[in-house]
Amino acid sequence: MTVSNSANELVSLDVRRSNHSEWFTSSGALALIIFLSVAPWIVPAEFAATLMNFYILVIMATMWNLLAGYAGMVSIGQQAFVGLGAYATLYFALKGVNPFVTIPLAAVVCGLLAVPITYLLLRLRGGYFAIATWVVADTALLVIGTIALLGGGTGRSVPGLQNLTPTQTAHYSYLAAWAVALIVVAGTYFLLRSRLGLVLASIRDNEVAARSAGVNVRAARRTIFIVAAAGCGAAGAVLAISQPFIQPSSVFSLQWAAEMLFVSMIGGLGTIEGPIIGAIIFFALQQFLQQDGVWYLIIFGTLAVVIALWQPRGIWGTFRDRFHVDLLPVGYHVRRRSNIVEEVPVVEE
Amino acid sequence: MSLLQLQGVSKKFGQVVVAEEINFELGVGDALGIVGPNGAGKTSLFAIISGDIPADAGEVIFDGRTITHLSPAKRARAGIGRTYQVPRPFEKMTVFENTLLAAQQGGRSHGHKSYVLAYGALERTGLADFANASAGSMTLLRRKRLELARALATDPQVVLLDEIAGGLTDLEVVELTDIIRALRSDGIAVVWIEHVVRALLSTVDRLLCLASGVIVADGEPKEVLASDAVRSLYLGSKRVEEVL
Known part of the structure; x- marks a missing residue:
């Protein structure tokens, strides 16, 4: 692929977004997308159900990775937006909206709720920020628990799904989870390729220098927090549809934050592929070790500790650095072009 | 026309005075050197201009507008570029x-x-x-x-260079000063903090000497270096108060 952006009499520049052909990765991705779109009609129902839960985790982990891996905001309270998303779906469904239509609505509601929250949270840094997110999540749990319409502390089932057959419900929820995961991952990729992606990378590398290069750090963080809230809200909405019953203590569970964190860390923080690979490992371990009870959690925890200590870039981060492959490149590769085409050599020192 | 103007800028960290009633003006395309002993408040002055630290008192005016309370990002967008002593x-x-x-x-x-x-x-x-x-x-x-x-x-309309020649070999310093002189011909004003005085003299047309947050000399570079105030500061024999 040769994309030329050059049209200037002074400097003729050829700027590419990856240093290898994207044809192979894009055709592979297309095949995978088509297969996963028809998977519920091909693979066994239980496997499709597992895939659906996998998508939900991928959505959450991708959002958590955007927050912590790119914008430096370690949140242990993202379950706030998972829960609020689930309850937004319940609320709209109670008002007669088709449950599947409530998914984008839940994302918007969570994004809007995140706006005032950023004015409180973004004053805090590091550990204080993390604890404050947890406080927000617990506050949301307690507030939702007092609303009788939404079933209070005991919960309620999402109406509007009863007229579908179980198979239809399974297929539609699968497709909803798949579509949201695809949108979230693709959206994250395009976001990181945009100007904001470069801004996030600069903040990650050196916040002070980023500011003096003209970066509005607070605004960038706010945007990412809102995007992550909307994404987790959509995940919560899908969760609400996929489960027969929603309850505050389960949708607002700290377990979601723990899973997002583990999956991102194992796969590789600060990479788009990382959370997906982490989620695959998480589900594979769960499948293999299910019969041994809680052992998969113990093994998973050990794996997380080992990776945090010896491979802090995670599985994908380590692999990428060693083999110089980027499935989803977000960087820039520049060449100067003149009458005699001269290549700018990549100088490694 | 004045591009950058500091009016009565003061800053203290506890009892340590890093800037006291600093006043100076910089014209479009000017090149100003800043010298002074360690701890004189040179880098703090840059931080006040670029917005990294807020001034306690006084005003910073850039391109006809008061920027005293603007964020570093807004100042960068307005046309103030800065470098850091330790590269970042x-x-x-x-x-x-x-x-x-x-x-x-x-x-x-x-x-x-x-x-x-x-x-x-x-x-x-x-x-x-x-x-x-x-x-x-x-x-x-x-x-x-x-x-x-x-x-x-x-x-930028002005670049603030913080000891950009420090730690470099003589040849490297010469290459760098060539680059900086070329900026001037493009109309970019330069404010340059440097201990490598020879590099400064080849580039700037005005020199300012800071000590304990106070401007002790300001003017033609050779005259400033020859002044009693600067000589005694660098010889280290007198306290700033006596120099003034």
Whole structure:
């Protein structure tokens, strides 16, 4: 692929977004997308159900990775937006909206709720920020628990799904989870390729220098927090549809934050592929070790500790650095072009 | 016309005075050198101008507008570029991405224009050959140049250079001063803090000496260096109060 952006009499520049052909990765991705779109009609129902839960985790982990891996905001309270998303779906469904239509609505509601929250949270840094997110999540749990319409502390089932057959419900929820995961991952990729992606990378590398290069750090963080809230809200909405019953203590569970964190860390923080690979490992371990009870959690925890200590870039981060492959490149590769085409050599020192 | 103006700027950290009633003006395209002993408040003065630290009192006026309470990002967008004494590259990004960020944010440029601005800054500083290399792999000289390149990519009216020649060999200093002199011919004003006085003298047309947060001399470089105030400061025999 040769994309030329050059049209200037002074400097003729050829700027590419990856240093290898994207044809192979894009055709592979297309095949995978088509297969996963028809998977519920091909693979066994239980496997499709597992895939659906996998998508939900991928959505959450991708959002958590955007927050912590790119914008430096370690949140242990993202379950706030998972829960609020689930309850937004319940609320709209109670008002007669088709449950599947409530998914984008839940994302918007969570994004809007995140706006005032950023004015409180973004004053805090590091550990204080993390604890404050947890406080927000617990506050949301307690507030939702007092609303009788939404079933209070005991919960309620999402109406509007009863007229579908179980198979239809399974297929539609699968497709909803798949579509949201695809949108979230693709959206994250395009976001990181945009100007904001470069801004996030600069903040990650050196916040002070980023500011003096003209970066509005607070605004960038706010945007990412809102995007992550909307994404987790959509995940919560899908969760609400996929489960027969929603309850505050389960949708607002700290377990979601723990899973997002583990999956991102194992796969590789600060990479788009990382959370997906982490989620695959998480589900594979769960499948293999299910019969041994809680052992998969113990093994998973050990794996997380080992990776945090010896491979802090995670599985994908380590692999990428060693083999110089980027499935989803977000960087820039520049060449100067003149009458005699001269290549700018990549100088490694 | 005055580009940058400081009016009665003061700053204290506890009992330590880093700036006291600082007044000076800089015209469009001027080149001003700043010397002074360690702890004189030179870098703090830059931080006050660039917005990294807020002034306790006084006003900073840039391009006809009061910027005393603006954020560093807004000041960068307004046309103040700065470099840091200890280079702060975006290490995991490429050299080109470093300047591209500055061109898009500080320089408020988009698309192809931002590429041209970013690459132009690399060409001016002799870094174009390293455009696609990782910034973290650069040597000290190249890191210093990258600081300058990033400041230039914001399309500034003034660049604040903080000991950009420090730690470099004589030859490297000469190369760097050539680059800085070329900026002047492009109409970019330069404020340069430096201990390498020879490099300063070859570039600036005005010199300011700071000590304990006070301007003790300001004027023609050779006259400033020859002044009693500066001589006794550098000989270290007298306290600032006696010098004044």
